[in-house]
Amino acid sequence: MSLKPLYTATVEATGGRAGTARSSTGSLELTLARPAERGTGAGTDPEELFAAGYAACFASAMTVAARRERVRLGACTVTGSVTLGEQPDGRYAIAVRLEVSAPDCDPAGLRTVVATADTLCPYSNALREGAPVTIEIA
Structure with missing residues (x-):
C-alpha cells in the first residue's frame, strides 16, 4: 500500500486500560478505563x-x-x-x-x-x- 501522509496523530498510552492517554499536541489528555460493564467505568x-x-x-x-x-x-x-x-x-x-x-x-x-x-x-x-x-x- 502506497500512502501519501497528510497528517499523523501521536498519542502515548501508559498503563493500558487502567492508565492514561496523552496526545503529542497536548490537546487530548484523559484517564483510560476498562469498559463500564467490566470495570469501574471511571474513564474512557x-x-x-x-x-x-x-x-x-x-x-x-x-x-x-x-x-x-x-x-x-x-x-x-x-x-x-x-x-x-x-x-x-x-x-x-x-x-x-x-x-x-x-x-x-x-x-x-x-x-x-x-x-x-x-x-x-x-x-x-x-x-x-x-x-x-x-x-x-x-
Whole structure:
C-alpha cells in the first residue's frame, strides 16, 4: 500500500486500560478505563475512542460525499458503536455499527451519500482493506 501522509496523530498510552492517554499536541489528555460493564467505568475506554473517531470521520466523509453527489444532506448525525468481543480461537476483535440520521435528506439521496462516504472514510477503508500496522520496539 502506497500512502501519501497528510497528517499523523501521536498519542502515548501508559498503563493500558487502567492508565492514561496523552496526545503529542497536548490537546487530548484523559484517564483510560476498562469498559463500564467490566470495570469501574471511571474513564474512557479504547472502544469509546474508536467509536468517536469513526463516527466523526464518517460524518465528515458524508459531507464531502453529499457535495460530490450533489445531494442536499442537511444536518446529519452519526452514532458509532464498537463492540469488543472474543473470536472462537480466543483472539479479541472488534465489530462496528454506524447509525446515520439525516432527517432533511431524501432516503434515496441519503443511501447514495452513505455509500460514497463509505468509500471515502479512512476508518471504513482501514477496516475493509486492513490498515498496515508497524510495531517498533523502543
